[in-house]
Amino acid sequence: MKKNQLLAKWLNNDLSEDELAAFEASPDFEKYQKIKNYTDLLVVDDLNEDMMLATILKQKKVTPKVVPLYRKRYFQVAALLVLALGITLTFKLATNKTETADFGKQTSFTLPDNSEVVLNSGSEIGYKNWNWDNNRHLDLQGEAYFRVAKGKRFEVQTKLGKVAVLGTQFNVKTRKNRFDVVCYEGRVQVNYANKQIVLTHGQGVSFENGKQLKLDVAVSKPEWIDHNISFYKENIRTILDEVERQYNITIELNAKDTTSLFTGKLPAQNLDTALQIISTTYDLKVEKVSKNKIIIDEK
Structure with a gap:
């Protein structure tokens, strides 16, 4: 029939x-x-x-x-x-629109006003596609790089703070209790707790557990866009968490000292080199248990 x-x-x-x-x-x-x-x-x-x-x-x-x-x-x-x-x-x-980047991957997409967004591994962003002109609001979990269309304005909300932008390029990152914002072009307004900070070209700011750190910016875009992982005064557990996201693996850490801070870069497309840098820096021993599991012990 x-x-x-x-x-x-x-x-x-x-x-x-x-x-x-x-x-x-x-x-x-x-x-x-x-x-x-x-x-x-x-x-x-x-x-x-x-x-x-x-x-x-x-x-x-x-x-x-x-x-x-x-x-x-x-x-x-x-x-x-x-x-x-x-x-x-x-x-x-x-309905709301959601974009995600799985572990080990990056995702690029365009907002209704033609602004471009790149999501880093293990990140998610949501917004309302309907009536965008009257509701320019995005909810971010993780890390994203924004190239805002000229003359366009919107807000990026995270669990730790909010960023208001106008015609600019900037990066927002939230990991656990750390909130990083870097401005590569134009201006951004950062709201964290009761603080309000305006960043201009080449400026960055970081908040961790309520403490403010000033970030030095010497590049024209986030290094993770070119498959490098950049760290500024971060402990080994935070570093390994990021390595897990970039390579989609699990790392078990057996070490007493997890408070020493690291500033530098790791490759996001060469796991062996990344692990070698970590083991040398912290004097640790790396063992690959399987394709997707790493154990790191003290020597």
Whole structure:
């Protein structure tokens, strides 16, 4: 049986038990049921039957136009499909949009105002695609680099602080209790706790456990864009967490000293070299247990 005929019989409650069971098991049944439920909620005002009858009797009698039953069913199906398309489009426009970058990967995408965003490994960003001009707000978990379209403005909210921007290039990073913001072009306004700081070209700021650090910026864009992991006064556990994200691996650390701070770079596409730098810096021993698991012990 053709789909439009099947839908028409279903709308008229003409399906046999076997036909109804097969239709309810189809992948599209839930969609059609939702649409039918929406149409069932439509109501019209009560009619004044006496007034309607009087009006009809006054009108000139004409020969009624007969519409075949199969054509009425086709019209019902067509209206049903149009309604489905409208509801689907409305849902898509009204729902939040989420972009993610899995461990070991980066993701690039464009916002509705043509601003460009690059997500670092293990990061996620959400925003409302609908009515963007009146709701320029993004929620970030992890790290992202923004190239804001000229003259455009929006806010980036993280669990630790907020960044307001206007026509600029900047990087935002949140990891546990650390919040880093670097401005590569233009200006950004950083809000952290009760502090408000304006950064301009070549300036950066970091907050960790409420303590503020000034970041020195000597590059024109984040180094992770070119597959290098950059650290500034960070402990070994934080460093290994970032290595896990970039390489999609698990690292078990067995060391007493985890407070010594490291400033420098690690490659994001050569795990052996990255591990060698870490082991040499902290005087540790690295053992590969499997393809995706590393154990680091004291020597």
